[in-house]
Amino acid sequence: MNLDHLYQEVILDHYKHPQNKGLSVAKDVQVHHLNPSCGDELTLNLSMIEGIVSAVTWEGVGCSISMASASVMSGLLLGKSTDQAQIIFDSFLTLMQSKGTQSGDEEVLEDAVAFSGVSKYPARIKCALLAWMAYKDAALQIANRTA
Amino acid sequence: MTLNISAIKKDFPIFERSIRDGRKLIYLDSGATSQKPNVVIDAEGDFYRFRNAAVHRGAHQLAEEATDAYEGARAIVAHFLHADVDEIVFTKSATESLNLLCYAIGSAPLGNIFHLQAGDRIVVTEMEHHANLVPWQQLAKRTGCELVWFDVDSNGRLDLSNIDSLINDRTKIVALTHQSNVLGTINPLSEISKRTHEVGGLLVLDACQSVPHMAVDVTGLDIDFLAFSGHKALGPTGVGVLWGRSELLGQLPPFLFGGSMIETVTMTDSTWAPAPRKFEAGVPNMAQAVGLGAALQYLTKIGLDNIHEHEISLTGDLIAGLQDISHLKIFGPTDLHSRGGVVSFAVDGIHPHDLGQYLDSQGIAVRTGHHCAWPLNRKLGVAATTRASVYLYNEKSDIDALINGVIAAKNYFGVKA
Ligand SMILES: Cc1ncc(COP(=O)(O)O)c(C=O)c1O
Secondary structure: OOHHHHOOHHHHHHHHOOOOEOOOOOOOEEEEEEEOOOOEEEEEEEEEEOOEEEEEEEEEEOOHHHHHHHHHHHHHHOOOEHHHHHHHHHHHHHHHOOOOOOOOOHHHHHHHHHHHHHHHOHHHHHHHHHHHHHHHHHHHHHHHHHO | OOOOHHHHHHOOHHHHOEEOOOEEOEEOEOOOOOOOOHHHHHHHHHHHHHHOOOOOOOOOHHHHHHHHHHHHHHHHHHHHHOOOHHHEEEEOOHHHHHHHHHHHHHOOOOOOOOOOOOOOEEEEEOOOOHHHOHHHHHHHHHHOOEEEEEOEOOOOOEOOOOHHHHOOOOEEEEEEEOEOOOOOEEOOHHHHHHHHHHOOOEEEEEOOOOOOOOOOOHHHHOOOEEEEEHHHOOOOOOOEEEEEOHHHHHHOOOOOOOOOOEEEEOOOOEEEOOOOHHHOOOOOOHHHHHHHHHHHHHHHHHOHHHHHHHHHHHHHHHHHHHHOOOOEEEEOOOOOOOEOOEEEEEEOOEOHHHHHHHHHHOOEEOEEEOOOOHHHHHHHOOOOEEEEEOOOOOOHHHHHHHHHHHHHHHHHOOOOO
16 A cells, blocks of 8 residues: 555645634534544534535644545535535545545545545544534534524 | 564564565554464463363363363462462453452442542542543542542653642542553652552552563552553453452452352342452453463563563663654653653654554554543643554564654655754
């Protein structure tokens, strides 16, 4: 296994220059997720306007995979409808569970296909999913509130 | 005596395999679990192959031989710790040993020497593994006891300056680790045990990181209970030990109830077998206990003092090598006095997970994370660290590989040289 397949340029770039990092003052919900096996932590603020993701900001401490994933995800979901976001979420989850057999749909996942190598390292899948699970939790809370 | 590492390595079949596309395995994670020599694997396998039967039950030859093997293992453990054979309780792990103790103490009725009252004190330290913290913390909650702790100072040593106020007249239990699994610090027991016994308390020692690595003689330590896990001492998983002074085990109530631990049973009441049987309900992990016996014999043959000396020498090389790397911080004592072969560190700009992953690509196995000592990590001000730990099968070239690996990782992740 080649380490470069795991640490693709895109991941290291996002790690060093994260997007949407720093919590927004206003938010609809805030969630805090952690990975108890390694201590990685992430706080995510989510705002929706009429079913569209209007802001995703986050703050966290963790490895390059978890932090880059938060950065990529926040950029990807911004401006998407909840339905579109769900499709992206499902696609990313499928990619993470693929044990290295898939390379990811670039149309849907854009930069997030860079995480395809992670699926070969079982211990790192949770890192890549930390922010995504936080988003899912936050989106669900908003949905329950408006329902 | 210096150890013949290449001969020792041959006893451990795992070193015949390769890692990540043909790389040599450099195992620096014995603090989590040790590798197993053939004598242990064979002892466990041979129990199943030739002697398997439920111990302490049945009148047949196999049951007799199985019982002999199991009780023989108990005698080996007792000899290893310089204890009485009846003072050795087999459990499934150190975690279970400590929980057994906590639950048994928690159930001690009024009048029993172990009985705890609201307002009594349990003392731990800030450097405990969760296994020697959470059970006491929860026992304190259940009984209304106060949980207090020794702080860790900036050198990774216990701050004993407030020992007399911390261990006060209300103190019933002082539970601490012999050697920190994060910092490598070996704690000064005599001062703590003196004060504990002065106020009539009991001293419980988590010896998970010491018993496998140095000679531990319970008669010389002035302690009351001790726990360790077989799997960190070359033994199988699924077996641990609780040692307790026999007069204490005699009065400690049982924790798990069932077969083998009773003396008589009626529909409404029961009485207990004497210790250690009182604490070993059900058919125990027999093959694993036998494997542990083989492991301790193997360690004895090589010599615990030789092993300790070897590990300290490697630890010196490791610390010196890490100190030469810029933007790297070691957590824990950097002098070799009263410390063991566990070294935790952090590199600026590289998260431990990423460092561990890089080292893994070089065949080097280290531990990353909070090492089940979250409060200590918080005190150190880091979410996670990278930990290298050595054992008798490690050699200087393993240390060199780690140091080179860390330097190469800095290059790979493009952080300051
Ligand atoms: C100091 C210390 N105490 C307790 C334990 C728990 O051991 P086990 O998980 O084998 O029960 C460990 C293992 O990591 C340890 O290092």
